Amino acid sequence: MISLTINGQVHAVDVDPNIPLLYVLRDELGLHGAKYGCGLGQCGACTVMIDGQAVFSCLTPAIVMEGRQIKTVEGLGTAAHPGPLQQAFIDEQAAQCGYCIAGMIMRAQALLERNPNPTDAEIRAQMQPNLCRCGTHMRILAAIRRASLAMQHAALEKPMPVKEAVP
Amino acid sequence: MTELSRRKLFAATGALVVAFAVPGQAAALPGSLAVQPKLEGWIRIDADGRVTVFTGKAELGQGLRTALTQIAAEQLDLPPARITLVTADTARTANEGYTAGSHSMQDSGTAILNASAEVRALLLDAAATKLGLPVARLSTQNGRVVAPDGRSLGYGELAGLVPLDRNASPGAKLKDPASHRISGTSLPRLDIPAKVTGGAAYVQDLKLPGMVHARIVRPPSYGATLLEVDTKATEALPGVLRIVRDGSYLAVIARSEWQAVVAMRSLAGAAKWSPGRALPDQAGIFDTIRGLPDRPMVIRDSQAPVPDGTRTLTARYHRPYALHGSIGPSCAVGLMEGDALTVWTHTQGVFPDRAAIAALLKMPPAKLRCIHMEGSGCYGHNGADDAAADAALLARAMPGTPVRVQWMREQEHTWEPYTPAMVTEVTARLDTAGKIVAWDYGVWSNTHSTRPGGAGELVAGWSLAEPTVPSAPVPIPQPEGGGDRNAIPLYDVPAMKVTSHFLAEMPLRVSAMRGLGAYMNVFSIESFMGELAEAAGIDPVAFRLNHLSDPRARDVIRLAAEKFGWDAAKTLPPDHGRGFAFARYKNLAAYCAVAVEVALDRASGQVRVLRADLAVDSGEAVNPNGIANQIQGGFMQSMSWTLFEELHWSPTAITSRDWSSYPILRFNAAPGAVEVHLINRPGLPYLGTGEASQGPTSAALANAIADAGKIRLRQLPLSQARIKAALSA
Numbered sequence: 001m002i003s004l005t006i007n008g009q010v011h012a013v014d015v016d017p018n019i020p021l022l023y024v025l026r027d028e029l030g031l032h033g034a035k036y037g038c039g040l041g042q043c044g045a046c047t048v049m050i051d052g053q054a055v056f057s058c059l060t061p062a063i064v065m066e067g068r069q070i071k072t073v074e075g076l077g078t079a080a081h082p083g084p085l086q087q088a089f090i091d092e093q094a095a096q097c098g099y100c101i102a103g104m105i106m107r108a109q110a111l112l113e114r115n116p117n118p119t120d121a122e123i124r125a126q127m128q129p130n131l132c133r134c135g136t137h138m139r140i141l142a143a144i145r146r147a148s149l150a151m152q153h154a155a156l157e158k159p160m161p162v163k164e165a166v167p
Numbered sequence: 168m169t170e171l172s173r174r175k176l177f178a179a180t181g182a183l184v185v186a187f188a189v190p191g192q193a194a195a196l197p198g199s200l201a202v203q204p205k206l207e208g209w210i211r212i213d214a215d216g217r218v219t220v221f222t223g224k225a226e227l228g229q230g231l232r233t234a235l236t237q238i239a240a241e242q243l244d245l246p247p248a249r250i251t252l253v254t255a256d257t258a259r260t261a262n263e264g265y266t267a268g269s270h271s272m273q274d275s276g277t278a279i280l281n282a283s284a285e286v287r288a289l290l291l292d293a294a295a296t297k298l299g300l301p302v303a304r305l306s307t308q309n310g311r312v313v314a315p316d317g318r319s320l321g322y323g324e325l326a327g328l329v330p331l332d333r334n335a336s337p338g339a340k341l342k343d344p345a346s347h348r349i350s351g352t353s354l355p356r357l358d359i360p361a362k363v364t365g366g367a368a369y370v371q372d373l374k375l376p377g378m379v380h381a382r383i384v385r386p387p388s389y390g391a392t393l394l395e396v397d398t399k400a401t402e403a404l405p406g407v408l409r410i411v412r413d414g415s416y417l418a419v420i421a422r423s424e425w426q427a428v429v430a431m432r433s434l435a436g437a438a439k440w441s442p443g444r445a446l447p448d449q450a451g452i453f454d455t456i457r458g459l460p461d462r463p464m465v466i467r468d469s470q471a472p473v474p475d476g477t478r479t480l481t482a483r484y485h486r487p488y489a490l491h492g493s494i495g496p497s498c499a500v501g502l503m504e505g506d507a508l509t510v511w512t513h514t515q516g517v518f519p520d521r522a523a524i525a526a527l528l529k530m531p532p533a534k535l536r537c538i539h540m541e542g543s544g545c546y547g548h549n550g551a552d553d554a555a556a557d558a559a560l561l562a563r564a565m566p567g568t569p570v571r572v573q574w575m576r577e578q579e580h581t582w583e584p585y586t587p588a589m590v591t592e593v594t595a596r597l598d599t600a601g602k603i604v605a606w607d608y609g610v611w612s613n614t615h616s617t618r619p620g621g622a623g624e625l626v627a628g629w630s631l632a633e634p635t636v637p638s639a640p641v642p643i644p645q646p647e648g649g650g651d652r653n654a655i656p657l658y659d660v661p662a663m664k665v666t667s668h669f670l671a672e673m674p675l676r677v678s679a680m681r682g683l684g685a686y687m688n689v690f691s692i693e694s695f696m697g698e699l700a701e702a703a704g705i706d707p708v709a710f711r712l713n714h715l716s717d718p719r720a721r722d723v724i725r726l727a728a729e730k731f732g733w734d735a736a737k738t739l740p741p742d743h744g745r746g747f748a749f750a751r752y753k754n755l756a757a758y759c760a761v762a763v764e765v766a767l768d769r770a771s772g773q774v775r776v777l778r779a780d781l782a783v784d785s786g787e788a789v790n791p792n793g794i795a796n797q798i799q800g801g802f803m804q805s806m807s808w809t810l811f812e813e814l815h816w817s818p819t820a821i822t823s824r825d826w827s828s829y830p831i832l833r834f835n836a837a838p839g840a841v842e843v844h845l846i847n848r849p850g851l852p853y854l855g856t857g858e859a860s861q862g863p864t865s866a867a868l869a870n871a872i873a874d875a876g877k878i879r880l881r882q883l884p885l886s887q888a889r890i891k892a893a894l895s896a
Contacts, residue, residue: 016405016425016426016429018429019425020425023423023424023425023428026372026424027380027423027424027425028423030374031365032365032366032367032369032371032372033364033365034365035369035371035494035495035543036371036495036496036573037494037495037496037543037576038576038825038826039575039576040576040825040826040827042825042826042827043494043826045494045495072365073363073364073365074364074365076364077364078364078366079360079361079364079366082360082363082364086363086364089359089363090355090359090360090363093353093355093356093359093792093793093796095228095356095359095362095363096228096229096230096544096796096797096800097227097228097494097541097542097543097544098228098358098359098362098363098368099228099369099493099494099495099542099543099544100494101362101363102362102363102365105363124834124835124837125834125835127834128833128834128835130834131494131826131831131833132494132803133492133493133494133543133544133546133804133831134228134544134800134803134804135799135800135801135802135803135804135806135807135832136796136800136803137803137832137834137837138799138803138837138838138840138841139796139799141834141837
């Protein structure tokens, strides 16, 4: 039995020593945001954040995650109350099939938490590991830029911490 | 048309069946009302005022759910949020064949448009009787019929007076497009909020009570048979519930998903296979294709005398096999209860897939229900139907228990049906004024559809103890065409011959991928138009307009050129180039023109796409943002096909097994800007949009690379290696 801290909540799970985090999230805990795409760390559909870093949950053994802060797309907001980056994806209509999008959002979130005002080149470099097959790249880039602006705006107008998810 | 050939056509195209399925008077009804004339097949109004709209088409990530909801909301005068849209489900919706070929708006959209308009008229009639007022004095708003004296009746109150089990009548009175408030607006996609927040959105996320997990162990190559497998070690693994073997069909079912993956690896390690069918040498594949037995069909033969003093140009183009490459491998869930089986699937055609699976399982189709749930984008016939068959077979092995089957990445890469490799050859003659006076074009291709059909189109069937056999492939007829889709240019050329060389023998498993043959034919035709314009010394945009009388075609070309700043881009920095291309998808769907600017790095051969402007005319635009999303996405996907993609194989097996052995476009290759400019035509028929930009994008890129580097590449992909080789030649 190990305990995993996911989106601020502690979960006790009984896991196989080799099980990747992705399967624990989806199969054991019902968190379906992270997706199975390749199991090889080549497409990024499974991307989650661990201690602020974007990682491939399909390659990350769950057993070494004890004591780490795991964040998934479910931790950023809900359909009724989306977080700023999720809202930016909605505003830009930055999805087609949407299968890659949760992974895209988590990789972008890791960048924006580290660097709230990234350059376009920094955004592209950050997003390089994640694949989109519908061709939504331009809108994904626009959504990240929009979220960056919204977060800065929110930071300027309202003193931290920002409680309300929707700007 | 005989029953047999009608079935074959259905197998080949699915979508076309709409035009042939119901003879007689029903055929006069617009869109898919021809296959399902009953109004209740499209719209249900409950006594509490809830409105349900039914479509036999599926949401594939193209935004169909939102656009169809807008059409119904507009004609019914209802807020979109009050409508529940039920998509493809063999128990609930019309049989609209496949969601393919950019047909959904034309077929289903048109049916829902007319059915909604007629239902609104029926509601008005019923209210007029009840209120004792003439219809002309009543109006509809917000789901109610309203009288000038302030009285009103909700649609739910009128539902009992308006039986919808009647046939639709032709000529439903549609609203004046000028009065539209919902259709024609960019209503945000209804599915996106769940997709960006981890809400259950995909069949991959479906979790039924007691559900177990299966994995298939596929043969290592086409035609390999299972010689022996010692299952003892696998059986002893934690969670393993069942190993299913039927001939060479091998699968394992386990309690949890990860246990199924571990067990699959164990089982795969224990399986011994015969060598499969030998594959042709990849290096000589185009010669192999040109040498296959060929069934030529002349699809255009207009004759005219060719004047003296003409110049002849000729060219040959090649495209490799390529894969759909869904980001999420195929998945399905099956549940056998008694003698009834339900399959949740991301198939593009619940009815044809049901027919194929029922044949595979030798069960009556009426006992099988296929329910569409979204999957990862498919872009055509990927592993979806096959995964559904796997789920059905394995659910039958575990009665009463829901079984979820998830394909692995390498299974999707190696077992999906690819888009076929193709060869085209063209010869044209230019007169002294720079007009094309003669055109002779040939395209060599396998079929572009091996969709089910019958049980023989499902991968699982090939391995069973009683194996199924694929049907003989058939060409998809013009005017839509398969390998010859868009093989006839829209340009005015007096002497034009176009021959489609259908190749029945298939070296690799192939089927429908977005655009079918249109991608390659438009690449060839529009690359060649660039070559001809250069030979004639005429600006490529002007050269196209000189040969084009269709006013809507001219409009998109002029708009793309204007927004791009085509004339100003005549002078660009060194190693930069501009390229242009145009096509009307299938010669009967959306019009699209593309202008791009690229920059070449001479040392490495790397091409950067700096900016693109696309103009599109899809007829009446229901959701302009949705059209822009499709056109922009089509540009990016075509950029990926055109610059990066080529399937690889060895003499025994497919070797493009993952994203490292089959690279596709990543963010570093994304252009600086891709702008879409829409020409809206309110009141004109909807024109399919999802496959409009892929063809012209490919040739616009080839033409821009030609302009930048003074090199003409005729073999896809236009890879860095090929550009570098051409630059140093």
